Amino acid sequence: MQGIWTTERIRAAEDRLLAVTPDGELMRRAAFGLSVHAAEMLAEHTGSVSGRRVTLLIGSGNNGGDALWAGAFLRRRNVAVSAILLKPERAHGPGLAALKRSGGKVVSIKDSPQWIRRADLVVDGIVGISARGPLRPDAAALLEYVSSPVLAVDLPSGVDPDTGAVEGPAVAADRTVTFGALKPVHALAPASCGEIALVDIGLRPELGEPDLRRLDTADVAAAWPTPGPDDDKYSQGVVGVAAGSATYPGAAVLAAGAAVRATSGLVRYAGHAADVVRGHWPEVIATGSVTDAGRVQAWVVGPGIGTGNEGRDVLRFVLGRGVPVCADADATTIIARSPDVLDARDPDTPLVLTPHAGEFERLMGSPPGADRVAAARSAARKYDAVVLLKGHCTVVAAPDGRALVNTPRGSWLATAGSGDVLSGLVGALLAAGLDPWLAAGAAAHVHSLAGALAAGGVPTSASGILGAVPDALRSLRSPAS
């Protein structure tokens, strides 16, 4: 799992490292790595490095210092480097001196439009981990002239480093070179960061436990159950799916289908859509009611069950079975409306809630807000449940404080029924015995992989996503993914 640290932790670690590192050494290490990526981008986009034009946008802190030093390193490769200083009197002194010594130019801000327009590469050294609030107007004004590829220093300016929130004009980088460790912005705002490169500046030993994590494909591949020689249909876990109704069988078909495709475990369905589910998935043992569904190792409950008394009784029954439960869709609304339904739950029974922003608001009384990690963590504590907060970047928080971010692959999942597929995937992994937090994270990872595969660049549907689950699982095992 990739570790992610908040800016506060990064700054504290950098201070500890700075105390034992020769003055300016850390910055030069960072800046040299930055210059290598800048040269790479020049070669990629223009076919050459020497003689190419790079324009540096320089803020008043060390982020600008990194960019200035990188400009000085690029001068060694005969790159024409020009710096636009937003606050000349506050630009990083040693970095500016290094750029000037190397033959780099400082151009006045009034001439910035042409220096930005004619650049082969723009380097965003406006602001880094000390960013506060929206991008300041003088900095924002520069962005409108950018037409070349953009390389962001540490993080794209104008994006909140700890929440990934964008409240106004912001840099949209083709590549972000960050230093020492990933910050939350790198997982929460992938579209603003572009390709992310991490330059090691020796910070890791100072960092300690991460604040956030991101599952990489290898983690999901290792976690995902595959049948072994001693397995049978029961040993991989039997999952029950209580979803759908006679009028809305679709949610049941999607959730049960996702459970069928997720693992080799047996899937039981219970509800009024039994005939339709049986027709789509002959391998599913379908019954008309949860009370005669037979033993399962986990339940998925909620999609399409309705929020009336019958739905509440189904939810209460399932919560009382003493097995992990993934409560989705209508079940979330029932819990928000009548939290006493949770009294049926044995306190040790793991519960996974999978709200989208609207369901989150019903659960918590207010929308998730800009800091979606904090929001998911507060809901996890309140309900003593794993909370998978859906969104462009899905966040999964556990009651013990663990949190992970699933970096999206586009926005293909925003389609009706997509959540039903996700809940089926979660339920199958819970039945297979995965840690509920890991089960939710792995399911979200495969769900977004399947979405991207199903879409192939054009809008898709929940059935398309469901159909792509096997390919998504296969891609976990192919090195390219």
Ligand SMILES: NC(=O)C1=CN([C@@H]2O[C@H](COP(=O)(O)OP(=O)(O)OC[C@H]3O[C@@H](n4cnc5c(N)ncnc54)[C@H](O)[C@@H]3O)[C@@H](O)[C@H]2O)[C@H](O)CC1
């Ligand atoms: N510590 C090190 O040796 C290393 C630091 N690295 C780089 O340093 C930056 C963090 O630098 P810092 O001086 O703390 O602040 P910033 O450069 O991020 O910002 C400073 C400056 O920006 C202005 N500002 C704040 N908010 C905004 C905004 N919304 N819009 C515009 N301008 C804003 C404010 O005036 C601040 O004074 C870090 O990101 C790295 O790039 C390297 O990691 C190497 C080691």
Ligand SMILES: [K+]
């Ligand atoms: K930046």
